[in-house]
Amino acid sequence: MLKGLSDKLRESLEKLARLGLVDTSAVEDLVRDIQRSLISADVDVELVFQLSENIRKRSFEKIPAGLSRKEHVIKVVYEELTKILGEKKSEIELKPKKILLVGLFGSGKTSTAGKLARFYQKKGLKPAMICCDVVRPAAYEQLEQLAHKIDVPFFGIKAEKDSSKVLKDSMSKARADVLIVDSSGRSALDKDLINEIKKLNDILKGQTDAKQIDARSASGDFASVGYERILVIPADIGQAAREQANAFHTALGITDVIVTKMDATAKGGGALTACYETGAKVKFISVGETPEDLELYDPEKFVARLIGFPDLETLLEKARAVVDEKKAEKIIKGDFDLDDFYSQIESMQKMGPVSQMLDMMGMGKLGAKVPGGLDVQEAKMKKWKFIIQSMTPEEKANPDIINSSRVARIANGSGCKEPEVRELVANYNKVKKMMKKISPAKLKRGGLGGIFKQFGNMM
Ligand SMILES: Nc1nc2c(ncn2[C@@H]2O[C@H](COP(=O)(O)OP(=O)(O)OP(=O)(O)O)[C@@H](O)[C@H]2O)c(=O)[nH]1
Ligand SMILES: [Mg+2]
Structure with a gap:
């Protein structure tokens, strides 16, 4: 769902998560990436600018205790997107109710009727569907087949052109907890459509002789149950959803919105944000053509999924695992001891197998260049960890003091060979020298990838 937007947002956040230091230019890069992704999802430009401003401002406000700047920025992005x-999240009442589905031609009303019926059926309520679409040829058959497929009672009058008559007649016969009414579509919200929907609305509200009809509908006493007027909007219209939601609301007073075809367009972000701006509550999103493809809309979960993490905490954990910012800074400056070197190795291992980590950093190809491949690198990293663990604090702070008797002791303690200990110390010195030669700006631009590339080159 919303694959384009999702990929882009995830990419920009992962880019940030990989950085050693998060400064103004890093936030600026991130904001630019996010702007680009949202605008291509047809989110209103002004809204995008507002969001950018909030991210910029909040990124450099006081960081809450326990969070690093990077975590804080990630959290801000997550919160601002949710906003x-x-x-x-909308609350769904699992109580008897009447639902009128309205919307333009092809917006997905009929399929949504089936999806809603299935939703309430799974919750243990008894739905029934009524076809009040008197415009579309074969609308009756379409809903009838759908009803049959999900085993839900269906009502209507074939070939009848008066939708009010159909509704009254069907309500008098239906026995159900949730009465779902499918209505006619039009190419625009014109007078015909408004008049027709208004009449259905009056009947459902119980303002006409429907009261009498309701009285006869026994177990489904439709006069006193809740009534939802749901606007069905296809996501592919993007931010044009704003005008549609406003127009339908003025004409009818809609209670909720269902956004359909979220699976089939890149413009879903535009449709959702536009609906929210009008004050219309998006209750469900539809993500496919089968009756099962309806999801309760929960903005927080939606954002989490959009950026590819089950929730904010998991995302933050990932950022934490990558690196300790202060240590990264020391490494960038070439000012690090074996302890820092060790913690880098540790955070690399926390992030999972080396291959996965390199892949995450967009360095997947690096492994291929290394003689012996990634397994060898991984095994080597493990050995280095043991070797460093066997050193004394003085040795870690100042590896120059490691003479041959110390090498022998360390090799013995770590279960490694003496040449391996020597190799580690030599590599540490090499990286340190290399780091000092590379400009910090260049390293920062390459983020942690840059640092690890240096490690990778020498392994
Ligand atoms: N991919 C996808 N297709 C959908 C979704 N919802 C509806 N559709 C398709 O969109 C088309 C129109 O859906 P309908 O439910 O017939 O729309 P409608 O509003 O009842 O249309 P009219 O009765 O002509 O006004 C159908 O081919 C549906 O299968 C969705 O969430 N995803
Ligand atoms: Mg229809």
Whole structure:
């Protein structure tokens, strides 16, 4: 779902997560990436600028205790995205109710009727569907087949052109907890459509002789149950959803929105943010053509999924695992001892197998260049860890003091061979020298990838 947007957002956040230091230019890069992704998802430009401003401002406000700047920025992005997508999840009442589905031609009303019926059926309620679409040829058959497929009672009058008559008649016969009414579509919200929907609305509200009809509908006493007027909007119209939601709301007073075809367009972000701006509550999103493809819309979860993490905490953990910022800074300056070297190795291992880590850093190809490949590198990293663990604090702080008797002791303690200990110390010196030669700006630009590339080159 929203694959383009999702890929881009994830990429920009992962880029940030890999950085050793998060400064203004890193935040600026991130903001630019996010702007590009949201605008290509048809999110309103002004809204995007507002969000950018909030990210910029909040990124450099006081960082809450226990968070690094990087974690804080990630959290801010997550929160700001959630803010434009709706913030709070809609509550669904699992009680008897009437639902009128309205929307333009092809928006997905009929399929949504089936999906809603399936949703309430799975929750243990008894749905029924009524076809009040008197415009579309074969609308009756379409809903009838759908009803049959999911085993839900279906009502309507074939070839009848008066939708009010169909509704009254069907309500008098239906016995259900959740009455779902499919209505006609039009190419635009014109007078015909408004008049027709208004009449259905009056009947459902119980303002006409429907009261009498309701009285006869026994187990489904539709007069007193809740009533939802749901606008069905296809995601592919992007931010044009704003005008549609406003127009339908003025004409009818809609209670909720369902955004369909989220799976089939890159513009879903635009549709969702535009709906939220109008104050319309998005209750469900539809993500496919089968009756099962309906999801409760939860903005927080939606954002988490969009950026590829189950929740904010998992994302932060990932950022934490990558590197300790202060240590990264020391390494960038070439000012690090074996302890720092060790903690780098440790964070590399926390992130999983080397191959996965290199891949995450966009350095997947590096492994191929290394004689012996990645397994050898991984094994070597493990050995280095043992060797460094067997050193004394003085040796770690000042590896120059490691003479041959110390090498022998360390080799013995770590279960490694003496040449391996020597190789580690030599490599440490090599990296240190190399780091001092590379400009910090260049390293920062390459992020941690740059640092690890140096490690990789020497392994
Ligand atoms: N991929 C995808 N297709 C959908 C989704 N929802 C509906 N569709 C498809 O969109 C087309 C129109 O859906 P309908 O449910 O018939 O739309 P409608 O609003 O009832 O259309 P009219 O009755 O002509 O006004 C159908 O081919 C559906 O299968 C969705 O969430 N994802
Ligand atoms: Mg239809």
